[in-house]
Amino acid sequence: xxxxxxxxxxxxxxxxxxxxxxxxxxxxxxxxxxxxxxxxxxxxxxxxxxxxxxxxxxxxxxxxxxxxxxxxxxxxxxxxxxxxxxxxxxxxxxxxxxxxxxxxxxxxxxxxxxxxxxxxxxxxxxxxxxxxxxxxxxxxxxxxxxxxxxxxxxxxxxxxxxxxxxxxxxxxxxxxxxxxxxxxxxxxxxxxxxxxxxxxxxxxxxxxxxxxxxxxxxxxxxxxxxxxxxxxxxxxxxxxxxxxxxxxxxxxxxxxxxxxxxxxxxxxx
Amino acid sequence: xxxxxxxxxxxxxxxxxxxxxxxxxxxxxxxxxxxxxxxxxxxxxxxxxxxxxxxxxxxxxxxxxxxxxxxxxxxxxxxxxxxxxxxxxxxxxxxxxxxxxxxxxxxxxxxxxxxxxxxxxxxxxxxxxxxxxxxxxxxxxxxxxxxxxxxxxxxxxxxxxxxxxxxxxxxxxxxxxxxxxxxxxxxxxxxxxxxxxxxxxxxxxxxxxxxxxxxxxxxxxxxxxxxxxxxxxxxxxxxxxxxxxxxxxxxxxxxxxxxxxxxxxxxxx
DNA sequence: TAGAATACCTACTCATGAGTATGATTGAGA
DNA sequence: TCTCAATCATACTCATGAGTAGGTATTCTA
Numbered sequence: 261x262x263x264x265x266x267x268x269x270x271x272x273x274x275x276x277x278x279x280x281x282x283x284x285x286x287x288x289x290x291x292x293x294x295x296x297x298x299x300x301x302x303x304x305x306x307x308x309x310x311x312x313x314x315x316x317x318x319x320x321x322x323x324x325x326x327x328x329x330x331x332x333x334x335x336x337x338x339x340x341x342x343x344x345x346x347x348x349x350x351x352x353x354x355x356x357x358x359x360x361x362x363x364x365x366x367x368x369x370x371x372x373x374x375x376x377x378x379x380x381x382x383x384x385x386x387x388x389x390x391x392x393x394x395x396x397x398x399x400x401x402x403x404x405x406x407x408x409x410x411x412x413x414x415x416x417x418x419x420x421x422x423x424x425x426x427x428x429x430x431x432x433x434x435x436x437x438x439x440x441x442x443x444x445x446x447x448x449x450x451x452x453x454x455x456x457x458x459x460x461x462x463x464x465x466x467x468x469x470x471x472x473x474x475x476x477x478x479x480x481x482x483x484x485x486x487x488x489x490x491x492x493x494x495x496x497x498x499x500x501x502x503x504x505x506x507x508x509x510x511x512x513x514x515x516x517x518x519x520x521x522x523x524x525x526x527x528x529x
Numbered sequence: 530x531x532x533x534x535x536x537x538x539x540x541x542x543x544x545x546x547x548x549x550x551x552x553x554x555x556x557x558x559x560x561x562x563x564x565x566x567x568x569x570x571x572x573x574x575x576x577x578x579x580x581x582x583x584x585x586x587x588x589x590x591x592x593x594x595x596x597x598x599x600x601x602x603x604x605x606x607x608x609x610x611x612x613x614x615x616x617x618x619x620x621x622x623x624x625x626x627x628x629x630x631x632x633x634x635x636x637x638x639x640x641x642x643x644x645x646x647x648x649x650x651x652x653x654x655x656x657x658x659x660x661x662x663x664x665x666x667x668x669x670x671x672x673x674x675x676x677x678x679x680x681x682x683x684x685x686x687x688x689x690x691x692x693x694x695x696x697x698x699x700x701x702x703x704x705x706x707x708x709x710x711x712x713x714x715x716x717x718x719x720x721x722x723x724x725x726x727x728x729x730x731x732x733x734x735x736x737x738x739x740x741x742x743x744x745x746x747x748x749x750x751x752x753x754x755x756x757x758x759x760x761x762x763x764x765x766x767x768x769x770x771x772x773x774x775x776x777x778x779x780x781x782x783x784x785x786x787x788x789x790x791x792x793x794x795x796x797x798x
Numbered sequence: 799t800a801g802a803a804t805a806c807c808t809a810c811t812c813a814t815g816a817g818t819a820t821g822a823t824t825g826a827g828a
Numbered sequence: 829t830c831t832c833a834a835t836c837a838t839a840c841t842c843a844t845g846a847g848t849a850g851g852t853a854t855t856c857t858a
Contacts, residue, residue: 462776464771468764468767472772475744498737503741508668
C-alpha cells in the first residue's frame with residue numbers, strides 16, 4: 261500500500277499551501293520544460309511545457325534531464341520571486357514533487373543558485389571564445405559579445421546570473437562567483453582597450469566604460485520580466501546601437517549649439 | 530533595580546551573537562552618523578560617527594534625529610548585507626539599542642526599506658525640479674540629472690533605492706515604489722524626447738535609451754561598495770562622458786573602417 | 799511632587815523554511 | 829524471483845527572525 265501520487269491535499273505533506281500575506285504576487289506561469297539542453301534558449305516567454313516527473317514515470321532514466329529541470333524551475337522561481345522569497349518547497353511544488361526530491365538532485369539552495377548562475381553565464385563565455393579569432397576590428401567583436409550578453413541577461417537564467425550576489429552566498433561560493441564575473445569584466449575591458457588601440461573605439465577609460473556597458477545590460481534583468489515587448493536579441497541590438505552612437509548628434513556643426521535655448525517660464529505639462 | 534545598559538552577554542537577550550556560517554562577511558564599518566539632514570550627503574565613505582543613543586542621553590529630544598539614524602543604519606546594513614540578510618536585531622545592535630527600540634521608530638522592516646528608498650530617491654527628484662527651468666538644451670539638462678542620479682546611486686542609500694524590489698515588498702508598497710520609479714523613468718524619457726526635438730540629442734528610441742542610461746547608473750550600486758576608488762560624482766561624470774560620446778570614434782573618416790583587421794591566428798595571452 | 803508621556807528593555811510568540819532521518823516503491827540485473 | 833540501487837515521500841528537527849506583550853526608567857507638566 262502506498263500513498264499514490266495524486267498531487268496535494270495529503271494531510272499536510274506538500275505543505276505551504278495557504279500561507280499568510282506571503283509575497284509572490286506573480287501569476288502562476290507554466291511548469292517545467294525538460295527537453296532542450298540547459299544553457300538557455302533565450303527568446304521571449306519560454307514555452308510552458310511539463311515536468312519530467314509528470315510526463316514520464318520511468319525512473320532510473322533521465323537523471324540529468326531531471327536535474328536540469330530542477331535548475332530551470334529554480335531559475336524561473338528566482339526570476340519571479342527572488343532568491344530569498346523562493347523556498348525549495350515552492351520549487352518542488354512547481355515540479356509536482358517534494359522537497360527531498362529536489363535535494364536528491366542538488367545539494368542545497370546555494371548550489372541551486374550557483375547552477376543557475378553558471379547556466380546564465382555560459383553563453384557569454386562562449387561568445388568570448390567565438391569572437392576571439394574573428395578577423396574584425398575590436399569594436400565589432402565587442403558588439404558581438406554585448407549582443408550575446410544582452411540576450412543572456414534576458415533569458416530565464418538572467419536574473420540568477422546577474423543577481424547572484426555575494427551577499428546571499430557563502431564566502432567560498434562568493435569568491436567563486438566573483439572570479440567568474442571578473443573574467444567577463446576583464447574580457448570586456450580588454451576588447452575596449454584593443455578597440456582604442458586599433459582605432460575602432462574612441463579613446464576612453466576601459467574600466468568605467470566596461471562598467472557602464474555591463475551595467476546597462478545587467479539591468480535588463482530587472483525590467484524584462486515586466487516588459488517583454490521586445491525579445492532579448494532585439495534589446496541587445498538596440499543597446500549596442502545606443503552605445504555605439506552616443507547621445508550627442510554626429511551631424512556636422514554640433515547641433516547642440518544650434519539647439520534652441522529653453523524658455524525660462526515654466527509651462528503646464 | 531534595573532538591568533543597566535551594559536551591552537551584550539545577557540542570558541540570551543540581544544541574541545544573534547555567534548551565529549552559524551551566517552553571511553555578513555563585510556567588515557564592521559562604523560556606526561551611525563546622526564546629525565546632518567537625512568537626504569544624503571554623497572561623497573566617498575561616510576564618516577563613521579556615533580550613535581545618537583551613545584552620544585547623548587537626553588531623551589524626549591531628537592526624536593527625528595534618532596529616527597533618521599535608524600534609517601541610515603538600516604541603509605548601511607542593507608548596503609553591506611542585503612535586505613534579507615539584515616535582521617532588525619543587526620540594525621539595533623549597530624545602534625547599540627534593542628529591537629523594540631527600532632520598532633519604536635519605524636513600524637516594520639518594509640517601512641524601513643521604503644524610507645531608505647525615499648531618502649535615496651529624493652535628490653533625484655530634486656534634480657528634476659532644479660533642471661526644469663534652466664535655459665539649456667535638453668541634453669545638458671539630461672546630463673545634469675544623470676549626474677545627480679549617479680551620485681545618488683553611489684550614496685549610502687543607493688542600494689536601497691535601486692534594489693528596493695517589488696519582490697520583497699507587499700503589493701501595496703510595491704505599487705507605490707513602482708510609481709515613484711516610473712516617474713523618474715518618464716522624466717528621463719521626456720528629456721530625451723525633448724533633446725531629440727531640439728537637436729541636442731541624436732535621434733533614438735527614448736524608452737530603450739532611458740533604460741540603458743538608468744541601467745548603467747543603477748548598476749553602480751552593485752560595484753561601488755567594493756570599489757570606491759572614485760567618488761560618486763566622479764563616476765557620474767565619467768558615465769555622462771561615455772553616454773555622450775558613444776563608442777564609435779568621432780574623428781573624420783570613420784576610423785572603424787581604417788582599423789586593422791585582426792590576425793586570425795590566436796596568440797598567447 | 800504626582801501623574802503622564804516618552805523612551806527603552808526583557809522576554810517572549812509564532813511562522814517560516816532549510817535541511818534530514820527513515821522508510822517505501824520500483825526497475826534492472828543476477 | 830531475489831537483491832540492490834535509484835528514486836521519491838512522510839514526517840520530522842532546528843535555527844532564524846519578524847513582531848509583540850508588558851514592564852521599567854526618565855523627563856516633562858501641572
